[in-house]
Each structure stands twice: as structure tokens, then as C-alpha cells.
Amino acid sequence: MTAVTDVTNPGTTSSPAASDGPPAAATERKAPLNDLRDTQKGTGEKVLVGVFVAVPLLALVAAIPLAWGWGLGWHDVVIALVFYYISGLGISMGFHRYFTHLSFKAKPGLRVALAIAGSLAIEGPVLTWVADHRRHHKYSDREGDPHSPWRFGDDWKALSKGLAWAHIGWMFNGNRTSREKFCPDLLADRKIVRISDWFPALVVASLLAPALIGGLWSWSWQGAVTAFFWASLVRVAFLHHITWSINSICHTFGKEEFEVRDKSRNVNWLAILSFGESWHNLHHADPTCARHGALRGQIDIAARLIWFAEKLGWAYDVRWPDPARLNGKLTGTRRLGSMTRRTPAVPAKKQPIRPGAA
Numbered sequence: 001m002t003a004v005t006d007v008t009n010p011g012t013t014s015s016p017a018a019s020d021g022p023p024a025a026a027t028e029r030k031a032p033l034n035d036l037r038d039t040q041k042g043t044g045e046k047v048l049v050g051v052f053v054a055v056p057l058l059a060l061v062a063a064i065p066l067a068w069g070w071g072l073g074w075h076d077v078v079i080a081l082v083f084y085y086i087s088g089l090g091i092s093m094g095f096h097r098y099f100t101h102l103s104f105k106a107k108p109g110l111r112v113a114l115a116i117a118g119s120l121a122i123e124g125p126v127l128t129w130v131a132d133h134r135r136h137h138k139y140s141d142r143e144g145d146p147h148s149p150w151r152f153g154d155d156w157k158a159l160s161k162g163l164a165w166a167h168i169g170w171m172f173n174g175n176r177t178s179r180e181k182f183c184p185d186l187l188a189d190r191k192i193v194r195i196s197d198w199f200p201a202l203v204v205a206s207l208l209a210p211a212l213i214g215g216l217w218s219w220s221w222q223g224a225v226t227a228f229f230w231a232s233l234v235r236v237a238f239l240h241h242i243t244w245s246i247n248s249i250c251h252t253f254g255k256e257e258f259e260v261r262d263k264s265r266n267v268n269w270l271a272i273l274s275f276g277e278s279w280h281n282l283h284h285a286d287p288t289c290a291r292h293g294a295l296r297g298q299i300d301i302a303a304r305l306i307w308f309a310e311k312l313g314w315a316y317d318v319r320w321p322d323p324a325r326l327n328g329k330l331t332g333t334r335r336l337g338s339m340t341r342r343t344p345a346v347p348a349k350k351q352p353i354r355p356g357a358a
């Protein structure tokens, strides 16, 4: 890998990955906000984001009325939405909050279901996904981070290149994150290792199941073909872009509502489509927190699902937002929302944040 300037400490070059990779909780930053300038959004940068995310999505939306009635029907929409939710929540609630960050504990059935559901997103086997993501948190926006948009520097040109890298380019890098180093806990679980090894079969299932359902539902070959196009190909492509946007957009644009030493930001317009993942600034401020949209009014679908699972007894020991922990990191005056712990583990240092209803 080429040496890059440590953006959290200009003028220095950080050392390559050397030490063991602890689970994300240990990577939490306690240092004050870094003093790098916040790069202002230029027109060129906005255009670039548009090229990478908005334009293909708009093209897709524009194709919908054209195809309606002959190449797209409500069966396809329903199947696509169901698979989008299952695979997207499998990533957000499963791969990310549960397997990577241990934000809650799950009964064995839910654990297996989350590993399978996340695999259906076709973002790599669970072990690979978790290893990469733990490495991302360990080196967030510094050398060693597999997908930082700040990799090439912070001027306009470097950032343009970095956004493309964070969004897609990093996946074409030959480096592979060590599973032994970053996810020994999952390697010790034979069931999870097996599901991880089944990934190719789960990819096939994720692509063929919508076609099968579409074909049986409409009892036609055309129904199978259109369901395959919309609920397999388009659904997977759309979810990929949303996930990648967390790596690119949410490390470049948006609000810093909690103090972090990296460039993670909260991006509200991606919240619903990403199941709450785009509240990425809170996530880096407190990686094990189960609710990423921790502030009042911040919609976080995955957190709500964890909440339901907790009520059903399938999830337990959930790490809900802790006012004592988040109190000192809040940059504005907004208050924490629902699902916040009522009894903080340790007394708050400054002005306590009173949880309010979302």
C-alpha cells in the first residue's frame, strides 16, 4: 500500500497495521476533535457524489414508469422490497451491529438467521465483512483503513479520487483482512464459519429465490424474469450503493453531531434507505451502541428491529445509548431520543442529557 499522510495528524505518516485488532469497542477514540480543517463542499464534489450515487439511482427510478405494465408489476415491487429489507437488515442489524460490534446478544436461532440474511446482500461472507469492518474502525480515516475517502489527501482532487476509492475502488484492492486477527470470536463458532463458507450457495439463493417466487406467483416465465431483474439484480445493486455510501458519503459529508477524531458524519437523507446506518457519526463516536440514530427524531429502522427482538426475548443485553457515555461527545443541543438508557452506568460529567421520546 502506498504511504499516505495521517489525516488526523498532518505532517506525519502513520505506521502500518501492526498490532492485533481488538473488537471495535477498544478502538473508541477518547481524543478531542482533530484540528484538520473541515473541507467545504465544492460544486465539483457535489457533482462527483451525484455521479456515483444519485445519477444511477435516478436513472433507475426513471426506468420504472417506462417498464411499468410490461417489464415491471406490483409483484416485482413487493418481492424486491421484501428481499431489500431481509438482506439490508441482515447487514445493518446482523453483520454490522451484532457480529462486528456486539451491540447486543442474540439467541442461537436469531444469530444464524442474521448470518444468513446478511449473506443474501452479496457483500461478501460474514467473516470477511466483519474483518474488513473491524479494521475500518481500528484505523478509521488513517493508514490501514480499507476504505477511507481521505486516503489520498484532503485537497479537491485527492478527495474526488478518495470518494471513488471508498465507494467502490477499495474492493478491487488485492489486500485481504486477516480473519484470525480481526474476528477470532467468529472463527471459534463452527456454525458461523459454515455459513461463511456457504456464501457462494447463498449468493445463488439470493438471486434465484426472487425469480422462483415471481414465477410461481404469476405462474409465468415472464414473472420469473421480471422478478429476477428487479428483485435480484436491481435490489442487490441498489443495496450495494447504499452500503458503499456509508463508506464514501458518510465519511465526507454530513453533520458532526458527536465529537470524533475521524471524518465520520451523520447523513439524514440516507437514513431510511440505509436502515439507520447513515447515522455514522454517532456510530464512530460510540461503535457498540445499538441505536445509531441516537438523537431525537433520527429514524433508525435496524435499532427498532433490535428493540422488537429484545421485546420478544430473542435479543438481550442490548447496548442502548448511554447518556453518561454520549454526554461529553455531543456537539450541539439536540437531545437523545427513545431507547436511551434511563439509568446511566456511570454519572454524567457535564450537563446531563435527559432522554426524551423520539
Ligand SMILES: [Zn+2]
Pocket (backbone or CB within 6 Å): 096, 100, 101, 133, 137, 283, 287
Ligand atoms: Zn461499524
Ligand SMILES: [Zn+2]
Pocket (backbone or CB within 6 Å): 136, 140, 246, 247, 251, 264, 280, 284
Ligand atoms: Zn465508518
